[in-house]
Amino acid sequence: MARILIAEDERDIRDLIQFTLMFAGHEVTAAANGEEALHLAPGLNPDLIMMDVRMPKMTGLEACREMRKIDSLKETPVIFLTARGQDEDRQTGIEVGATDYMLKPFAPEELTQRIGDILKARGIG
Numbered sequence: 620m621a622r623i624l625i626a627e628d629e630r631d632i633r634d635l636i637q638f639t640l641m642f643a644g645h646e647v648t649a650a651a652n653g654e655e656a657l658h659l660a661p662g663l664n665p666d667l668i669m670m671d672v673r674m675p676k677m678t679g680l681e682a683c684r685e686m687r688k689i690d691s692l693k694e695t696p697v698i699f700l701t702a703r704g705q706d707e708d709r710q711t712g713i714e715v716g717a718t719d720y721m722l723k724p725f726a727p728e729e730l731t732q733r734i735g736d737i738l739k740a741r742g743i744g
Contacts, residue, residue: 620644621666621743623734626656626682627700628674632723636669639727640734653682661689666743667734668692672701672712680715687716696737700725 623645627633633649640647648663650656654677656670668686670679677685679699686692696718701708709720718737721730 620646621734621738622646622648622663624648624650624656624660624663624665624668626650626653626668626670626674626679628652628671632671632700635727636730639730643731643735645734653677653679657682657685660686660692660695664691665695666741667696667698667738669698669700669734672699672703672708680711683712683717684715696741698733698737 623640625633625636625647627636628651637647637649648659650659652674653670656668657677660668670682672679683697697716698719698721699712699717700721700723702723712720719733721733
């Protein structure tokens with residue numbers, strides 16, 4: 620289906636996302652923080668990137684901002700995961716280039732559906 624890069628510092632959540640997306644037929648690469656995701660993304664050329672907002676070393680916001688400077692990643696959809704759902708947090712995510720925002724906790728079915736919708740809109744899968 621699609622190549623998806625996930626960046627999540629909490630191992631249990633990262634494993635849940637990875638399992639859910641692999642079960643849905645996607646090829647998944649996982650990173651433990653934004654810095655690692657920024658390093659992996661250009662070589663991976665993912666169809667979609669999913670990142671936690673708050674991570675050590677480099678936040679999802681910082682990583683997204685840097686990814687948007689890379690030609691091959693400028694148009695790659697980015698979904699932010701966060702426990703904070705205030706409007707200003709969402710606005711900051713959109714300003715740095717996020718496609719969508721998902722609040723934690725989320726149901727695996729919701730995750731699969733949202734990713735499927737974004738990929739379909741881009742003609743993938």
